[in-house]
Amino acid sequence: KNEVEQSPQNLTAQEGEFITINCSYSVGISALHWLQQHPGGGIVSLFMLSSGKKKHGRLIATINIQEKHSSLHITASHPRDSAVYICGISGGSNYKLTFGKGTLLTVNP
């Protein structure tokens, strides 16, 4: 079993819909990361969080340490949000990150 599991693997939405991507992990962590990778593009760090909630524009990330679960929400989704969203955890002092396999999001106009 992978240390980091994401769901769903694939998600298709219509423009304007509210999107939720989930990440569950099985070990204690020091931080959780959400990354975005556009097709053929580079990887961008969206959030790093260890508790509570963070918001940046239309993106919101939450984490529940007790339940070992995080969610990434996108409000008022747009076709430019189409990308792979990757969850990663760091569990030790060396900040090594272990990643999930990613969620491919497609937002249709």
Added chain:
Amino acid sequence: GAGVSQSPSNKVTEKGKDVELRCDPISGHTALYWYRQSLGQGLEFLIYFQGNSAPDKSGLPSDRFSAERTGGSVSTLTIQRTQQEDSAVYLCASSLGPGQGNAGELFFGEGSRLTVL
């Protein structure tokens, strides 16, 4: 530079040849990571540097893979006697190290796409 720089962006090589991939991290970032992303797969951890030392090499898939970092800056990932299964995008990331502000936030390079024929 402004971001993490990797070279070459694309490399096509023949099976059995050696390749070197280079990563130039953000200035001042003491932590440097190498990851590998195969087609349709997730990010696979290869090695982590803190300064010039590598406290975690657990992800290197075989002894054909090695990496070094000099001057706490540029890192080189070397793959000897390449095999077809080595074909992947090799990604480098850097971050501020332990004890530095906002340590842990990763900044990725664009990757080096390796194709072994």
